[in-house]
Amino acid sequence: MTPHAPIREAWLALADEPVLDPAQPILDAHHHLWDRTGSRYRTEAFLEDAGCGHDVRASLYVQCRTGYRTSGPESLQPLGEVDTILEWSASAPNHPVGIVAFADLMMGHEVRNTLDALLELAPDRVCGIRNTTAYHPDPAVRSNPQPARDGLLRSEAFRQGAAEVARAGLVLDVWAYQTQLHEIEALARQLPELTIVIDHCGGPLGVGPFRHRTPADFAAWRAGIETLAALPNTRLKIGGFGLAVFGNDYHQQAVPPLSRQLATDWSPWFEVCLEAFGADRCMLESNFPVDKGMFSYVALWNAFKRLTRALSQKERDQLFWKTAASTYRVAFDERTTPHGVS
DSSP states (O other): OOOOOOOOOHHTTOOOOOOSSSOOOEEEEOOOOOTTTTTEEEEEHHHHHHTSSSSSEEEEEESSSSOOOOOOSSGGGGGHHHHHHHHHTTTTTTTTTTEOOOOOOGGGGGGHHHHHHHHOOOOTTEEEEEEOOOOOSSOOOOSSSSSOOOTTTHHHHHHHHHHHHHTTTTTEEEEOGGGGGGHHHHHHHHHHTSSSEEEEGGGOOGGGGGTTTOHHHHHHHHHHHHHTTTTTEEEEEOOOOOOOOGTTTTGSSSSOHHHHHHHHHHHHHHHHHHHHOOOOGGEEOOOGGGGGGSSOOOHHHHHHHTTTTTTTTTHHHHIIIIIIHHHOOOOOTSSSSSSOOO
16 A cells, blocks of 8 residues: 555646746656556656646656566566656657666675666666665654565675676665665765765655654754765755655645745755755755655746755756756756657
8 A cells, every 4th residue: 555645636736836937957856657556657647747837858767666577587577667668758758868777786796687687678768776775663654565674775785786786887776764874874885986866855754753853853864964965975866745754744735735835844954955965966856756646746846946046057957957967877958848848
């Protein structure tokens, strides 16, 4: 059963606002696609959201167990996800322009065979790897229908697999809660040659034992973020504010939140992330359709635009597209209009 707020199109339609700064180019650094029982969000659905008026010229797809192969070696079954995404996006090659795929890093050094197969299948799209690693012992802290078990980030097998990701020239995405940031730190120190992208602001929590969002909880998250930012091989995705584990309850409002409210609510976390990592090591993400149960695509990017108004255009470009493009080494033409999006 999904832990995410359900998407209600009729509810989302109750609030509307004009697109701010429509000429700002955007590379959405993190979204998903799937076709599940009771929930379908393929490329055409993402394009409909991305075509809302913001200049979303490209995007990055991040693994979510979509379309695995049902036969052949288990280690190669995740290649079906890349096959599926390539098929769905055939008419919109910039969406996604890059794929963060899955390969089981607990295979240790043997994962290289899977990495090579992924790169052979889509050398111009596969740019990173992500495993399910977010873990907390409290059942209220849950962000995945199939939660990770404890200890993956600390294991020697995972470290060996992550080393192979670096040798393959790929980036490692890590989604972990604030209570696991020290584990990411240890991995980053062990593998300085590996670029690690920390997803969703480093997982600040607002449920279970963190439901009161105490100053001590915020300070602990901030300390973890600042420690990771001191390591040159780390990057940070700012977003994920619609994840239930963050503790926001926008989906319980009578009408969806507008960007002014979102920007105000997100400001404390946004400011810490930006101050710690800087614009040249931060990138912005939608995390759609996961976050779509909480707010619209228009409001999301308007909120980011409000939060960055005091920055220079150079810094805004870093956040909205340049950091993601350089980190994942994907093409992004700021001079052209997006393919398949009006």
